[in-house]
Amino acid sequence: MRKLTVLSPTAILGYGFPKESFERGLQHNPDVIAVDAGSVDPGPYYLGAGVSFTDKAAVKRDLEIILPAARKRNIPVLIGSAGGAGAKPHLEWTEEIIKEIAAEQDLAFKLALIAADVDEELLLDNLESTEPLGPIAPLNKETVQQTSNIVAQMGVEPIVAALDAGADVVLAGRAYDPTVFAAEAVRRGFDPGPALHMGKILECAAIAAEPGSGRDCMVGILDGDGFEIFPPNPQRQCTIKSVAAHSLYEKSNPWLLPGPGGSLDLQDTIYEQVEPGRVRVTGTRYVADKHYRLKLEGARLVGYRTLAIAGIRDPLMIKELRSILDAVSDSVRENFESVPDYKLNFLCYGLDGVMKELEPTPQPGHEVGLIIDVVAGTQDDANTICSYCRSTLLHYGYPGRVSTAGNLALPYSPSDLKAGPVYEFSVHHLLAVPVEFRPLIQEVGGKSDG
Amino acid sequence: MVKQIPITDLAVVIRSKNSGPLELTFDIIFKDQQSFDLAVASGIFSPALFADLYKIPESRVLSVVEYAPARAIKATILRNTVAGSVGDTDVYGAQQHAPLLAITVPMEGDEDADQG
Numbered sequence: 150m151r152k153l154t155v156l157s158p159t160a161i162l163g164y165g166f167p168k169e170s171f172e173r174g175l176q177h178n179p180d181v182i183a184v185d186a187g188s189v190d191p192g193p194y195y196l197g198a199g200v201s202f203t204d205k206a207a208v209k210r211d212l213e214i215i216l217p218a219a220r221k222r223n224i225p226v227l228i229g230s231a232g233g234a235g236a237k238p239h240l241e242w243t244e245e246i247i248k249e250i251a252a253e254q255d256l257a258f259k260l261a262l263i264a265a266d267v268d269e270e271l272l273l274d275n276l277e278s279t280e281p282l283g284p285i286a287p288l289n290k291e292t293v294q295q296t297s298n299i300v301a302q303m304g305v306e307p308i309v310a311a312l313d314a315g316a317d318v319v320l321a322g323r324a325y326d327p328t329v330f331a332a333e334a335v336r337r338g339f340d341p342g343p344a345l346h347m348g349k350i351l352e353c354a355a356i357a358a359e360p361g362s363g364r365d366c367m368v369g370i371l372d373g374d375g376f377e378i379f380p381p382n383p384q385r386q387c388t389i390k391s392v393a394a395h396s397l398y399e400k401s402n403p404w405l406l407p408g409p410g411g412s413l414d415l416q417d418t419i420y421e422q423v424e425p426g427r428v429r430v431t432g433t434r435y436v437a438d439k440h441y442r443l444k445l446e447g448a449r450l451v452g453y454r455t456l457a458i459a460g461i462r463d464p465l466m467i468k469e470l471r472s473i474l475d476a477v478s479d480s481v482r483e484n485f486e487s488v489p490d491y492k493l494n495f496l497c498y499g500l501d502g503v504m505k506e507l508e509p510t511p512q513p514g515h516e517v518g519l520i521i522d523v524v525a526g527t528q529d530d531a532n533t534i535c536s537y538c539r540s541t542l543l544h545y546g547y548p549g550r551v552s553t554a555g556n557l558a559l560p561y562s563p564s565d566l567k568a569g570p571v572y573e574f575s576v577h578h579l580l581a582v583p584v585e586f587r588p589l590i591q592e593v594g595g596k597s598d599g
Numbered sequence: 600m601v602k603q604i605p606i607t608d609l610a611v612v613i614r615s616k617n618s619g620p621l622e623l624t625f626d627i628i629f630k631d632q633q634s635f636d637l638a639v640a641s642g643i644f645s646p647a648l649f650a651d652l653y654k655i656p657e658s659r660v661l662s663v664v665e666y667a668p669a670r671a672i673k674a675t676i677l678r679n680t681v682a683g684s685v686g687d688t689d690v691y692g693a694q695q696h697a698p699l700l701a702i703t704v705p706m707e708g709d710e711d712a713d714q715g
Contacts, residue, residue, distance in 0.1 A: 189620060192683025192690040283621035284677060390628070393669035394612070397626050401618045401675045403666040420668055451685060492685050505688050506679060507653050509698045524685045573684045574620045 153334050153371045154179045157351040160363030162186035162211055162228060162243075163203030166354070170366040173381035175218060177368050182219050183329040184211075185352040186243065187230025189446055189574075190399075197297050197448030197572030199238030209246050213254070216247070216318070220256050225312060227319045227329035229352075234446075235265050235323025236298035243320055248593060257595030258318050261311035261588040265300040265322030267445060269293060271584065278581040282444065285577050292449070296575045299447035304409035305341070307586035308332035314590050322586075323446065325408045326352040334371050342435035346413055347376040349406065350395055350430075357395035358385035358426075375431030377423060386426035393420050409444070411437040440581055447576030452491075453528040454568035455535035457521040459542075460558035465549050467513050470497065473547045473556075481538050491525035491534055519557070524571050535565050603703035609634035612671075615696035620682035622661065623692045624675040625649070625699060635670040641704045649674045652698040 156179035159166040163186070191202040201208070219226045232239025240262060247260065272279070272293050279288045286292070293299070300323035309332050311319045321329060327348025334344035347369040350357045355365035358380040365385065369378045379387050396415060397403045406413040417432040461467060474495045481493055498518035501508035521538050525531040543557050550556075606613065612628035627644075629635035638644060646660035653676060661675040680687040689695060 190617060190682075190691055193620070194683065283619070285621060285681070390669055393666075394626070394628055394671060397666060397669060397671055397673055399616050399618050399624070401622055401624060402662055402664055403669070403671070403673060404664070418668065494686050496688060503688055503694050504697070507655075507695065507698070509652065509654070509701075522685075571685060574681050577620060 155369045156182045157354045157367045160354040163208035170382040174366045181333045183227040187233045193448035193572040193574045196234035201232040229324035229329035251594040260593045261316035261319045263321045263588045267299045275582045279578045295449040296447035301443040305332045309336045311588035342433045346433040359391045377429045379427040387428040389420040392428045410441040442579045445578045448572040449575040452524040454571045455531040457539045457565045459519045461517045494522040496520040600708045602708045606702040617692040627672045629670045
């Protein structure tokens with residue numbers, strides 16, 4: 150029976166992995182080494198600002214091990230959602246790291262870059278073909294123009310095209326997480342259902358093992374009607390429960406997992422413990438959508454942040470805290486009537502800082518950690534309002550106050566921290582018109598670079 | 600007579616996380632088949648339960664699903680604030696599970712225990 154073995158070194162490129170696990174993984178003769186580099190989980194800033202949430206030195210460390218191992222065996226390395234958010238600046242950032250390593254280690258290979266950015270004109274011409282993915286406003290011209298980076302989660306097709314063109318290293322922008330693990334399988338004609346389901350588990354590497362870890366390797370072996378999955382590190386085990394439970398992770402519904410162009414149907418999926426630590430998964434179906442749709446992601450700048458952190462220990466003040474904060478907010482509003490559209494938020498740790506209005510037990514502790522959070526249209530406005538708010542609160546004479554020297558324990562000098570640009574998710578929509586993701590192939594290292 | 604069993608006696612995982620920036624999803628994974636069956640049979644895991652725990656209208660509870668292969672019950676609700684927007688308190692949504700720890704699952708007490 151024909152098989153395809155995929156090695157997933159780590160849950161996110163830059164999270165690291167033990168070299169020993171990686172070596173053990175290589176002993177299974179993988180046909181592909183694939184790694185997911187991204188997520189929207191860390192929030193809108195990274196996509197909007199075009200910076201990675203992983204550190205350059207950490208990403209380089211992982212690739213310094215992966216790239217030479219793959220070149221030595223002449224197997225492809227597939228990287229999805231480059232630089233975390235997978236827009237053009239993230240792709241370029243990762244490309245630079247790859248080229249540094251190629252130069253330092255004297256590696257030569259064909260590199261395919263696949264941008265995931267969606268052209269603004271194409272989107273503006275097709276606004277009526279977009280649909281909000283949940284309770285977010287429909288896309289309009291203004292939102293598109295305000296959004297700094299708009300990407301679409303690509304499916305396997307452009308990655309297959311890059312492999313067809315002979316790429317040794319494929320660096321994809323924003324991609325549906327399982328695609329880099331499934332692309333070679335789809336290219337070789339394996340059923341996309343099991344291939345993508347295997348990708349769904351491999352993309353988090355050893356998180357689906359017991360004990361779970363995002364910083365350790367996982368191996369998947371695909372065959373005719375299913376796949377087997379296991380961690381190369383003998384200290385971890387795949388169990389039916391650990392693998393099945395992972396199908397739930399970060400998804401709305403465990404039975405139907407939507408992706409570009411179709412969904413994974415897990416209603417008839419069967420998990421079997423074939424060996425200790427090793428699970429076999431069969432029965433997952435891929436159901437193609439009638440119309441191919443892509444998920445768009447984008448974030449726009451909403452302002453600049455300044456914040457101040459303070460402790461409050463006075464029980465008389467904690468008792469009055471809500472009304473004090475309301476009064477200070479009013480005072481800020483009156484004083485800065487001319488400043489447009491600033492936002493002032495108080496986070497009260499020890500009261501309801503984590504859950505806010507969802508908090509079922511908002512009983513104050515004996516001390517409260519307060520964050521004064523100001524976002525305004527310019528950094529100067531945010532600085533001004535935060536400073537005014539902090540000094541007003543510091544000396545605010547609330548009813549019953551006895552501690553007239555100051556209301557806040559400020560741990561830092563300067564007390565106000567300038568946090569810079571702030572983004573919000575502005576695009577989270579489906580797009581029903583085709584987008585062409587074209588792999589750009591280049592020779593790295595060797596003659597052409599010399 | 601009906602006994603109330605703390606969810607923490609039945610579950611090994613009780614977690615929250617974003618499922619995309621607009622949703623919060625909760626996974627309760629039970630320690631064994633018996634605990635899962637008991638939870639399912641109790642009938643308490645409904646949109647009304649999650650609406651009540653999070654003080655939100657039932658219309659904001661998107662789904663409550665039993666997933667036998669993982670001995671899990673999963674619920675998904677709409678976030679009040681889009682992840683990472685100004686005013687959000689938990690970008691990953693990873694600490695919103697706490698109210699679930701207070702769930703108790705009703706079970707008919709067995710005859711022997713009642714008599715004893």
